[in-house]
Amino acid sequence: xxxxxxxxxxxxxxxxxxxxxxxxxxxxxxxxxxxxxxxxxxxxxxxxxxxxxxxxxxxxxxxxxxxxxxxxxxxxxxxxxxxxxxxxxxxxxxxxxxxxxxxxxxxxxxxxxxxxxxxxxxxxxxxxxxxxxxxxxxxxxxxxxxxxxxxxxxxxxxxxxxxxxxxxxxxxxxxxxxxxxxxxxxxxxxxxxxxxxxxxxxxxxxxxxxxxxxxxxxxxxxxxxxxxxxxxxxxxxxxxxxxxxxxxxxxxxxxxxxxxxxxxxxxxxxxxxxxxxxxxxxxxxxxxxxxxxxxxxxxxxxxxxxxxxxxxxxxxxxxxxxxxxxxxxxxxxxxxxxxxxxxxxxxxxxxxxxxxxxxxxxxxxxxxxxxxxxxxxxxxxx
Numbered sequence: 001x002x003x004x005x006x007x008x009x010x011x012x013x014x015x016x017x018x019x020x021x022x023x024x025x026x027x028x029x030x031x032x033x034x035x036x037x038x039x040x041x042x043x044x045x046x047x048x049x050x051x052x053x054x055x056x057x058x059x060x061x062x063x064x065x066x067x068x069x070x071x072x073x074x075x076x077x078x079x080x081x082x083x084x085x086x087x088x089x090x091x092x093x094x095x096x097x098x099x100x101x102x103x104x105x106x107x108x109x110x111x112x113x114x115x116x117x118x119x120x121x122x123x124x125x126x127x128x129x130x131x132x133x134x135x136x137x138x139x140x141x142x143x144x145x146x147x148x149x150x151x152x153x154x155x156x157x158x159x160x161x162x163x164x165x166x167x168x169x170x171x172x173x174x175x176x177x178x179x180x181x182x183x184x185x186x187x188x189x190x191x192x193x194x195x196x197x198x199x200x201x202x203x204x205x206x207x208x209x210x211x212x213x214x215x216x217x218x219x220x221x222x223x224x225x226x227x228x229x230x231x232x233x234x235x236x237x238x239x240x241x242x243x244x245x246x247x248x249x250x251x252x253x254x255x256x257x258x259x260x261x262x263x264x265x266x267x268x269x270x271x272x273x274x275x276x277x278x279x280x281x282x283x284x285x286x287x288x289x290x291x292x293x294x295x296x297x298x299x300x301x302x303x304x305x306x307x308x309x310x311x312x313x314x315x316x317x318x319x320x321x322x323x324x325x326x327x328x329x330x331x332x333x334x335x336x337x338x339x340x341x342x343x344x345x346x347x348x349x350x351x352x353x354x355x356x357x358x359x360x361x362x363x364x365x366x367x368x369x370x371x372x373x374x375x376x377x378x379x380x381x382x
Contacts, residue, residue, distance in 0.1 A: 019347070021347060033221055036273045037270050052243045055241075059073065066200055066271065073225070073264050075224065079254070080227040082123050082257070084233070088187070089127065092236050097250055101128030108154060109152045110129045110132065110153075111145070112159075114140070115139065121159075124157060138168065142174055156185070172208065194213060194217055197274075209230050218271060296374055296376070320358060346372055
């Protein structure tokens with residue numbers, strides 16, 4: 001809220017701008033492109049370019065920067081998952097590419113640990129694949145995976161969150177070893193796993209055939225993502241895409257998932273910035289914003305706040321706030337609802353299955369960190 005016309009373009013349309021204290025969520029727009037990214041996108045406006053060629057060259061540049069065999073720009077991490085499953089089933093067979101989502105005659109089963117189901121696994125099914133559980137919600141063993149691989153298994157999916165390791169899940173190392181021994185591909189959703197830098201692309205370097213990343217976390221446009229993988233995997237993934245649909249006239253399922261030339265060069269700029277920026281300064285700035293949110297809340301009876309350094313890969317710092325409803329008369333959900341109903345609305349959330357509020361600094365403009373802290377304090381009469 002640094003200018004008098006804050007959010008005016010939305011107000012003109014009758015939509016309410018909000019202060020984003022909930023992070024890089026799709027629902028609020030996901031990201032604000034960094035200046036270097038906006039500049040690159042503006043420069044791309046000056047000329048047209050064959051997108052098949054641009055996708056290939058941009059992917060080569062990104063793969064070299066990240067240290068993976070191959071890369072491909074997609075319309076978000078979810079798009080990368082869908083294209084990857086299509087590639088697993090149809091490969092480079094043009095007849096099968098055009099047959100999807102009808103998977104008749106193809107291996108179409110994607111194995112997933114029963115305890116690793118998550119909100120975005122739906123993206124794995126959109127090209128026609130069938131999710132098949134292995135293990136139980138209580139845990140997974142090597143034998144569970146070995147027994148689950150069958151004649152229709154085309155891949156095993158793994159949901160990777162390095163910040164929240166799950167000792168009861170089968171490890172990625174074991175997953176790769178068992179799957180590859182049976183000729184089965186391994187797909188990894190690593191959407192937010194981009195920091196520390198040695199984490200970025202690490203699952204492919206471990207031996208996974210594919211991993212996806214959301215480019216919005218690096219300051220690219222929300223509608224962009226990355227697929228990393230083996231050269232063969234990324235080649236087959238590209239054949240399912242919108243540029244292959246138009247450039248080769250082969251009607252794959254990826255046609256609706258369009259990425260424009262401005263976004264492609266924007267992703268290259270975002271990766272270059274991410275790999276060369278001073279992350280210590282970035283995190284120090286984030287920590288200051290978090291402490292500014294905490295400051296007005298620390299002396300409120302029944303309210304506890306602490307700095308968290310393990311929120312998500314790209315943005316480790318956040319504020320965890322817990323509310324004792326017996327002492328305050330206000331629950332954490334009440335706080336969220338009242339902030340959202342205020343002027344301007346402040347969006348935050350209580351994570352599913354949790355009782356505390358996580359306040360993120362990722363989406364806050366200059367000065368909004370203090371506004372968030374003061375508005376929350378006011379709810380408790382401070």
